Amino acid sequence: MNIGGVGHGTRVTVCGASGGVGSYAVQFAKARGARVTAVCSAPNADLARRLxxxxxxxxxxxxxxxxxxxxxxxxDAVGRDSFGIVAPVLAPGGRYITTIPGASSVLASLASGAIRLATLGRKPSAHLVLVRANGDDLEQIAALMAQGRVKSLIDSRYPLAEARAALERSRSWRSRGKIVLEVA
Ligand SMILES: NC(=O)c1ccc[n+]([C@@H]2O[C@H](COP(=O)([O-])OP(=O)(O)OC[C@H]3O[C@@H](n4cnc5c(N)ncnc54)[C@H](OP(=O)(O)O)[C@@H]3O)[C@@H](O)[C@H]2O)c1
Incomplete structure (x- = not known):
């Protein structure tokens, strides 16, 4: 969440809050003092509140x-929305951040870079994030976990030999948290 500059009182909405990515996003934002709205289906509402x-x-x-x-x-960890749909609820300088690469998210992200420069960051902008291994981030996450402020939510575990079943579970878009492949 570094790209968003989340701090105390930041208003954050997480789409896909009960999934593998979103369940961490909710907890990271809360750990920084944000006010978080989780977007998920009704059966996962209690889970989102527990997060x-x-x-x-x-x-x-x-x-x-x-x-x-x-x-x-x-x-947005789901990708059913777009910057154009979300922009009306973004504050001046607010950010739409998606984990879903695609033509529209790449274009919106590139265009936003130019617009942010031209308007000194006063307009809402779009950002595509791609995970990169980063030791500093991992240290911060490990510290939050050691303090009990962030937990890994595990949907299911599969032995490596059942990787196909794990992939099918992932493709179902119904997972509550992470799907773990166990390597003996
Ligand atoms: N950019 C990157 O570096 C990066 C890294 C990791 C993952 N990703 C991508 O990020 C996406 C999310 O991954 P994930 O592992 O979090 O997926 P996931 O765990 O499979 O997501 C499943 C969750 O999505 C929720 N969901 C489904 N449709 C929804 C909707 N319309 N609105 C809100 N929630 C909805 C489901 O909740 P309900 O059952 O309540 O509907 C379920 O809990 C994937 O496309 C993945 O490829 C990108």
Whole structure:
């Protein structure tokens, strides 16, 4: 969440809050003092609250942009939305951050770079994040885990020989947290 500059009181919405990426995003944002709205289906609402979410929006009954009010960050780990859809709820200088690479997220991210420069960061912007191994980040995460402020949510475990079943579970988009492949 470094790209978002999350701090105390930052208003953050996490789409896909019950999934492998989103369950960490909710906890990282809370650990930094953000006010978090989790977007997930109703059966996962309690889970999202246990992860620390202050509010939950059930995407099956209402689009989150109708209920969240102004947000500083929308973190999208699902990719059903786009910068264009989310921009109306972003505060001046607010950020739409997606983990889903694609033509629209790449273009929006490139265009935002230029717009941010031209407007000195006063307009909302779009960002595509790709995971890169980073020792400093991992140290911070390990510290949060040691303090019990961030936990790994495990959906299921599979031996390596059942990697296909693990992949099918992943493709189902129903996982609650991470899917673990165990290597003996
Ligand atoms: N950029 C990167 O470096 C990077 C790194 C890792 C992953 N990714 C990508 O990030 C995406 C998320 O990965 P993941 O592991 O978090 O996926 P995941 O764990 O499979 O996500 C499953 C979760 O998504 C929720 N969900 C499904 N449709 C939704 C919707 N319309 N709105 C809100 N929530 C919805 C489900 O909740 P419900 O059952 O409540 O619907 C479920 O809990 C994937 O596309 C993955 O490829 C990118």
């Amino acid at each position: 620390g979410a202050d509010a939950v929006a059930d995407y099956k009954t209402v689009h989150f942009t109708k209920v969240v009010g102004e947000q500083d960050i929308v973190f």
